[in-house]
Amino acid sequence: MSTLMKATKPTCTDQGMQWRIIAMIGGGIAALFLLFFLSLCYGEAQISLPTVMEALLHRQDKLEHHLIWDIRMPRTLIGLLSGAALAVAGALLQTVTKNPLAASDTLGINAGAYFMVVLGTVMFPTLLHQSPFLWAAIGGSVSAAAAYGLGGGRKSTPVRLALAGMIVSMVLGSFTGAIHIFYAQETQSLFLWGSGSLVQNDWKGVVYAWPWITGAIVVALLYSRQFDVMNLDEATSASLGQKVGLTRFAGLAISVVLASVIVSVIGPVGFVGLVAPHLVRLTGFRKHRWLIVGSIVWGAVLLTGADVVARIIRSTTGSGELPVGAVMALIGAPWLIWLVLTKMKGIAGSPGQSSMAVGGKANRIPFALLVGGLTVLILTIVFLSLMFGGQSSVSFAELIKALMGSDGAASYTVMKIRLPRTLVAAGAGIALSVSGVLIQSAVRNPLADASILGVTSGAGFGALLVLVAWPEIPVSLLPIAAVVGALLAAVLVFVFAWRKGLNPSVLILLGIAVSAMGAAGIQALIIKGSLYGSTAYIWLTGSTYARSWDQVYTIAVFLVVLVPIALWLARRFDLLVFDDASSTGLGLPVRRTRLLAMTVGVLLAAGAVACVGTIGFLGLMVPHMVRLLTGHHTRKSVILSSLLGATLLVLADGVGRTIVVPRDIPSGLLITLIGGPYFLYLMYRSSARRS
Numbered sequence: 001m002s003t004l005m006k007a008t009k010p011t012c013t014d015q016g017m018q019w020r021i022i023a024m025i026g027g028g029i030a031a032l033f034l035l036f037f038l039s040l041c042y043g044e045a046q047i048s049l050p051t052v053m054e055a056l057l058h059r060q061d062k063l064e065h066h067l068i069w070d071i072r073m074p075r076t077l078i079g080l081l082s083g084a085a086l087a088v089a090g091a092l093l094q095t096v097t098k099n100p101l102a103a104s105d106t107l108g109i110n111a112g113a114y115f116m117v118v119l120g121t122v123m124f125p126t127l128l129h130q131s132p133f134l135w136a137a138i139g140g141s142v143s144a145a146a147a148y149g150l151g152g153g154r155k156s157t158p159v160r161l162a163l164a165g166m167i168v169s170m171v172l173g174s175f176t177g178a179i180h181i182f183y184a185q186e187t188q189s190l191f192l193w194g195s196g197s198l199v200q201n202d203w204k205g206v207v208y209a210w211p212w213i214t215g216a217i218v219v220a221l222l223y224s225r226q227f228d229v230m231n232l233d234e235a236t237s238a239s240l241g242q243k244v245g246l247t248r249f250a251g252l253a254i255s256v257v258l259a260s261v262i263v264s265v266i267g268p269v270g271f272v273g274l275v276a277p278h279l280v281r282l283t284g285f286r287k288h289r290w291l292i293v294g295s296i297v298w299g300a301v302l303l304t305g306a307d308v309v310a311r312i313i314r315s316t317t318g319s320g321e322l323p324v325g326a327v328m329a330l331i332g333a334p335w336l337i338w339l340v341l342t343k344m345k346g347i348a349g350s351p352g353q354s355s356m357a358v359g360g361k362a363n364r365i366p367f368a369l370l371v372g373g374l375t376v377l378i379l380t381i382v383f384l385s386l387m388f389g390g391q392s393s394v395s396f397a398e399l400i401k402a403l404m405g406s407d408g409a410a411s412y413t414v415m416k417i418r419l420p421r422t423l424v425a426a427g428a429g430i431a432l433s434v435s436g437v438l439i440q441s442a443v444r445n446p447l448a449d450a451s452i453l454g455v456t457s458g459a460g461f462g463a464l465l466v467l468v469a470w471p472e473i474p475v476s477l478l479p480i481a482a483v484v485g486a487l488l489a490a491v492l493v494f495v496f497a498w499r500k501g502l503n504p505s506v507l508i509l510l511g512i513a514v515s516a517m518g519a520a521g522i523q524a525l526i527i528k529g530s531l532y533g534s535t536a537y538i539w540l541t542g543s544t545y546a547r548s549w550d551q552v553y554t555i556a557v558f559l560v561v562l563v564p565i566a567l568w569l570a571r572r573f574d575l576l577v578f579d580d581a582s583s584t585g586l587g588l589p590v591r592r593t594r595l596l597a598m599t600v601g602v603l604l605a606a607g608a609v610a611c612v613g614t615i616g617f618l619g620l621m622v623p624h625m626v627r628l629l630t631g632h633h634t635r636k637s638v639i640l641s642s643l644l645g646a647t648l649l650v651l652a653d654g655v656g657r658t659i660v661v662p663r664d665i666p667s668g669l670l671i672t673l674i675g676g677p678y679f680l681y682l683m684y685r686s687s688a689r690r691s
Helices: 002-008 012-041 049-057 063-096 109-123 125-130 132-150 158-182 190-194 204-222 224-229 234-239 244-266 272-282 288-317 324-343 345-349 367-387 396-403 409-443 455-469 475-498 504-528 535-540 549-568 570-577 580-585 590-612 618-630 634-656 667-690
Strands: none
Touching: 012 049, 012 063, 012 288, 049 063, 063 204, 063 224, 063 244, 063 272, 063 288, 109 125, 109 132, 109 158, 109 190, 109 244, 125 132, 132 158, 132 244, 132 667, 158 504, 158 667, 204 224, 204 244, 204 288, 224 244, 224 288, 272 288, 272 324, 288 324, 324 504, 367 396, 367 409, 367 618, 367 634, 396 409, 409 504, 409 549, 409 570, 409 590, 409 618, 409 634, 455 475, 455 504, 455 590, 475 504, 475 590, 549 570, 549 590, 549 634, 570 590, 570 634, 580 590, 618 634, 618 667, 634 667
């Protein structure tokens, strides 16, 4: 009997776990209770707590009671459901991918679902209205599969998976932006929703979403023991009779269903699935039964809390509706920074996991021949760009006369309109491409550039903040705002990464977090300033439209000062391709050199953003294309990347103002349409070589 009593008597460990369960679940429920009433009280019109209680217990035919039951209650409940769903999706994705950075947003599920919903709104509105979940699920499934496969599948690392998800999201985000530009009227109502919004005008969203969410979470709980076994290595799991492939598929399927339902109702919201499961895990929980329950509670707390904060800000400042997705990014991005710096202990020891070769060997072509060929090509494209575009063309003879200083209509078209924007496009192409060379060398990863490290979004936020706050400000001050924003973003990344020795993997992950904060700020400014489809919004996609000689002088200053510095320090930058120990053994001050390369790259990218807006993928794509031709040689890469980057952006500018006259397609959009699929292909080849 005594033996039996000892066996059944709770141990200290069991009692500690019970108290942790009570504290975690009880504390979360208490927070939810408070947030529930705050959500009903706060809004465009504040309602007192006694009035809320009266409406809940004895609804009457009063305006406040109708507002609570028909507007605020659906919004509150959809927030609770959405937070729970996204958190559970994140917990399962982290388990089945064995990756602590996995979530519906980092795997591109949100971006894929959002893209398909926007596409359906424009192309097939009737079909979308009949089954929005199906559209979102297709987009989410395809993008998740792409990010997971390109990230290396089961062999993926946190950095690689995060990069793959971000690049997939960037590609899909660019396609979504293209739809917004070409169909501004049809998609104007989707802007707030596309930033993540819990606004509900009736109960339709709640009625539609709750059966899907409840069913998926119940299935997840039924599979909880199988998910527990996934914490072991695959061989051990299989030896215990676990069907690893089936369990992994079930986890991914449940996550896609949950995320897709949420995106189809409230739009894409990030970081809930990243933060909530880690909050629960910090209390020591490993069993998925409690991990799922805890994620449900704390996911609901996070998203409802973010929405309450957004409404309090609106009610106290009188500003427009702040997207809950932007508020959640401002909460979640610092969490990601903290997670990288404190919890991912092994990341500092694995910088060598990145390689400067992505899929394929270099084809050695004589350097002089490459320079000569690209020079001829860029000059040819520049001349064609000056001759054609818009609704009029200029003959070669008229072009030469205009360049020689003659007067006339052709001279005005060439010298005042086409030549400045062509030179700005060439200069921005040089700046972005050289920036990509330096940043990729600094972080030893060919999948990095200014947009990955948060510099582009920081510059865009700085410039857009000036445009919204001071719309009458001289355009000459816009580059200053962009440079300040870029530098602040870079300083934030460098300061946090310094304690990790500016480790390449840490730099990339911190850059992703800072980029998310910048993007959240940009979303809020677009909505606050009602910039849907405006020139400022198009500028954010990267445009050379209506550029003048002022922008030519601006980008020239950046190039004249910074490109010679890059060429002068090229030998030092060459040594960054080796691991830190080898570079230090060769006498290189690694941290200082990496910081110098990053600083020059950041300033070049900031100058480009100030002149043409945010153009993605050029700094990713061009350096890699050059390395395929010459191998890793920084000085040669700087020269050839300058020529190739200028060629591509001038070509995009010329094509953008010619193919759909009189509409001017943003150059950044065309670059993305080329660079996005190209880079996905490179990642696929890289993953194939690793497997």
